[in-house]
Amino acid sequence: MRLALPINVLSLAVACLSCATGHARSARLHDTAGLVINHSIDGMVRARPVPGLPTPPLLSRTSAPPVPTAVCSAQPVDWHGQTLPDGEAGTLNPQSFFRSATMNGHGRIAFVSKVDDAERNQGVFTADADGLRVVAMGCGGEGGSGKPDDCGDPAPIGGTFSGFFGGTLGTPDINDNGDVLFLADLDGAPAPRGLFLYRAADHHFDKVAAVGDPSPLGGTFTALGPGSMNSSGTVVFLAITDDAETSDIFRWQDGVLAKYVATGDPAPGGGTFRVLGGETWGYADGTVIAGGPVPGINEDGMIAFRGYVDDGESPGGLFLSIAGLHAWMVKAGDTDPDGGTYLDFAAPLLNDNGEIAFYADRSFDSQQQGVWVAGSPASWRTVVAPDEEIDGGHIWGMAYSRNPMRALNANGDVVLWTSRIMPDQSELGTILLNHADGAVDVLAVQGEEAPFGGYWGGSFDGWPVINASGQVRIGAATPGFALSSDVIVTACTDSDSIFTDGFESAGASRASDR
Numbered sequence: 001m002r003l004a005l006p007i008n009v010l011s012l013a014v015a016c017l018s019c020a021t022g023h024a025r026s027a028r029l030h031d032t033a034g035l036v037i038n039h040s041i042d043g044m045v046r047a048r049p050v051p052g053l054p055t056p057p058l059l060s061r062t063s064a065p066p067v068p069t070a071v072c073s074a075q076p077v078d079w080h081g082q083t084l085p086d087g088e089a090g091t092l093n094p095q096s097f098f099r100s101a102t103m104n105g106h107g108r109i110a111f112v113s114k115v116d117d118a119e120r121n122q123g124v125f126t127a128d129a130d131g132l133r134v135v136a137m138g139c140g141g142e143g144g145s146g147k148p149d150d151c152g153d154p155a156p157i158g159g160t161f162s163g164f165f166g167g168t169l170g171t172p173d174i175n176d177n178g179d180v181l182f183l184a185d186l187d188g189a190p191a192p193r194g195l196f197l198y199r200a201a202d203h204h205f206d207k208v209a210a211v212g213d214p215s216p217l218g219g220t221f222t223a224l225g226p227g228s229m230n231s232s233g234t235v236v237f238l239a240i241t242d243d244a245e246t247s248d249i250f251r252w253q254d255g256v257l258a259k260y261v262a263t264g265d266p267a268p269g270g271g272t273f274r275v276l277g278g279e280t281w282g283y284a285d286g287t288v289i290a291g292g293p294v295p296g297i298n299e300d301g302m303i304a305f306r307g308y309v310d311d312g313e314s315p316g317g318l319f320l321s322i323a324g325l326h327a328w329m330v331k332a333g334d335t336d337p338d339g340g341t342y343l344d345f346a347a348p349l350l351n352d353n354g355e356i357a358f359y360a361d362r363s364f365d366s367q368q369q370g371v372w373v374a375g376s377p378a379s380w381r382t383v384v385a386p387d388e389e390i391d392g393g394h395i396w397g398m399a400y401s402r403n404p405m406r407a408l409n410a411n412g413d414v415v416l417w418t419s420r421i422m423p424d425q426s427e428l429g430t431i432l433l434n435h436a437d438g439a440v441d442v443l444a445v446q447g448e449e450a451p452f453g454g455y456w457g458g459s460f461d462g463w464p465v466i467n468a469s470g471q472v473r474i475g476a477a478t479p480g481f482a483l484s485s486d487v488i489v490t491a492c493t494d495s496d497s498i499f500t501d502g503f504e505s506a507g508a509s510r511a512s513d514r
Contacts, residue, residue, distance in 0.1 A: 037288075039246055039278040041308055041316040041332050041344040071443060073490040074451040077109065078127040079482035086134050090118025092125075099166040100405050100463040102174050103473045107488050109465075110135070110174035112166040112182070114142075119151050122164050124172055124182045124198075127486060135172075135180050135198050136205070138162050140187065143170060144283025148187035156196065156205040159189025165226070168463060169281050169291040173404035175231040177201065181208070181404075183226050183289070193287070195224050195237055208235050208252045215241040216259040217248065225277065225290030228297050228404040236260060236297050238277045238290035247277040247290035249305055260295075260303065261326065268319070268326050271312025276305065293347030294403040296356075304329070304348035304356055318348040318358060329356055329377060336373060337382045340364030346400040349408045352468075357383065357408035359401040370398060374414050374434075383414045383434045391442055393420030393428060399462040406465050412436030415443070415466040429460045431474055433491055441491040444474055452487065454480025 039045055082092045093114035101111035108128040115121050115137075122142065124135040138161040140149030148162035155161050163185040164170070172182035178200030185193050191210035198205055213221050219242035227237030233254065238247040248262040265273050279291035295305035301323070308316035314331035321327070334342050340362040348356040357374035364371075372383035388395040397419035401407065407415050414434045419427050433441040443464075449455045457477030466472045471488050478485040 035282040037280040037282070039275045039308065043274075043308075043315075045245075071451055071489055072492040074487055075129060076452055076478065076481060076485040076487050077107075077129060078111075078125070078132050079478070079485040081482060082132060084115065084118075084123075084134065085132055088115075088118070088120065088123075088134060088137065090115040090120070092116075092132075099475070100168050100171045100402075100461055101465070101473055101475060101486060102171060102404050102406065103465045103467055103471070103488075104174045104178065105176045105467045105469065106178075107467065107469070107471045108174060108178060109473050109486055109488075110172045110180045110182075111486065112164045112170065112172060124164055124180060124184075126174060126178065126180060129488070135182070136161050136164075136184070136196075138164055138184065142166070143183065143185045143193075144285055144287060144289070145185075146283075146285025148185055150187045152187065155184070155186050155189055155194070156207050157186070157189050157191060157194065157210060159186045161185075162187040165289070168402050168405070169279075169289065170226055171405060171463075173227065173229050175229055175233070177231055177233075179229070179231075179233060181227055181229050181235060183224065193224060195227060195235075197229070197233065197235065199233075206255070208237065209239060209250070209257060215239070216250065216257060217241045217262060223247070223280075223288050223290055225292065226294055226404070228294055230297050230299050230301065232299070232301070234297060234301055236295045236303055238292070238294060240280075240288075240290050246275045247280075249276055249295050249303075251303075260324070261305065261307070261321070267307065267309040267312045268328055269313040271309045273307050274310045275308040275316075278306070278308070292402060296348055296350035296403045296406075298350050298352045298354070300352065300354075302350060302354055304350040306345055306347060316344070317342070318345050318356065320348075320350070320354060320356070330358075330360075330373075330380075336360070336362055336364075336371060337380045338364060338371070338385060340369075340371070343368065347403045349401050349403060349406055351406075351408050351412070352410045353412075355408065355412060357401060357414045359398070372398060372401070372414065372416060372434075374408060374412065374436075381436070381438065384416065384418060384432065390418075390420060390430070390432065390440060393422045393430070395419075396421050397427075402463060405463040406467075407463070409466045409470070410468050411470070413466055413470065415464045415472050417460055417462045417464060429456075431460060431464050431472070431489075433466070433472065443472060443489050443491060444476065450478060450481065450487070452478075452481060454478050454482075457484075 101109045103109045120137040123137045138152035141147030143163040143165035152161035180198040194210035195208040223240040225238030229235045235252040249260045251260040281291035303321040317331035318329045343361040346359040371385045429446040431444040457479045461475030
């Protein structure tokens with residue numbers, strides 16, 4: 001459905017997925033890390049398990065009637081029970097479809113999945129309309145389990161790939177060349193863990209950084225985090241040096257590693273950066289990774305990140321950086337488009353026009369709640385807020401913004417998962433596409449028939465992504481087609497669309513798992 005969203009809205013306290021601040025709650029457990037340590041804008045350090053979510057009260061409000069629209073293309077590109085290619089044994093495990101994925105401009109996605117019925121029981125994969133591809137295979141326990149094994153693919157620093165990291169905090173990134181950036185545990189290598197870049201053109205692996213490597217800050221890396229990259233192969237990522245309390249941001253390209261911004265560096269307008277990133281995720285083996293928020297990077301090399309500041313214009317906010325020069329995009333204490341006041345922020349999702357989309361905690365109408373906002377300092381807009389009425393249901397759950405899952409494209413479109421409370425008090429997971437003019441497409445609704453056969457089942461992945469062509473990746477249970485699938489969807493537009501990259505047909509062969 002398409003409708004215009006009102007600008008000023010009443011709303012209620014809203015939930016987030018895999019959240020890690022003191023202001024918000026978690027709507028679904030996607031991540032395997034058992035403990036989240038987070039530094040918040042108020043300077044507090046909090047350590048707690050990821051919690052569950054109570055149902056909030058429903059507030060009533062009216063909205064403009066929906067205008068019908070349609071999904072013009074929807075095709076699964078990988079699914080539960082799918083046989084691995086390239087002579088690999090086993091089949092994809094459905095757990096991968098409730099973990100996030102990234103997508104490039106050609107409709108190819110990158111993701112981590114377990115593999116059933118095979119010694120090499122996990123891998124990093126890409127998939128599109130032309131099929132499933134293996135990037136790297138591992139074995140043993142998942143990343144952070146402390147249970148490595150030696151039957152994985154050779155790693156570029158010696159030894160073999162063992163456990164990979166799924167969930168929002170370990171999602172691999174993919175660029176338009178098909179290169180894939182991923183975090184992995186190793187077996188029999190000089191380092192226990194590393195961040196690696198797979199070059200699709202020649203099937204070559206580069207080490208970006210490994211635990212124990214010299215840090216550009218002096219000392220050594222004691223913890224790594226995931227990263228983002230662009231098509232030039234420039235990588236930005238989080239890492240911790242010498243067991244410091246918080247992480248810093250580093251930049252890598254073609255083997256050259258450098259500090260990009262670190263705690264203690266001057267902040268624009270005065271003061272110094274106190275915290276960059278801020279989340280630390282603990283694992284069963286006693287290790288941690290620098291969980292986020294991961295910085296974003298666009299094709300022009302602009303970098304967006306969250307930072308907290310001592311003695312500056314504001315205690316913290318989101319920054320846009322060009323060639324190492326940092327500027328505030330939005331600050332705690334600023335007024336949001338609805339007249340509320342920003343309190344804290346998740347990751348800034350950056351497009352090629354220098355615009356960002358983000359989830360923020362705010363104070364609004366004497367309540368503390370969450371909101372999605374997009375644009376630039378010249379023109380911000382509310383993407384979705386609590387209690388928005390969309391197609392007869394009220395928004396009450398939404399996911400945090402997290403890189404490298406690009407939910408914002410160059411057109412200013414934002415795709416996101418929400419849950420809606422319906423008049424009968426049922427809850428429906430819903431994938432929304434919000435356009436720059438405020439119109440909204442409802443792309444998928446829990447329980448509704450899917451265009452490729454079967455229906456959208458009981459669960460969606462919380463982080464859909466969108467590319468410049470308007471293709472949206474949705475991870476979902478898809479009973480009647482397969483138990484679960486990654487699906488590439490394109491919404492109809494006001495003009496005829498030309499579909500490329502093999503997405504003209506909706507048919508696909510699959511393993512039978514109904």
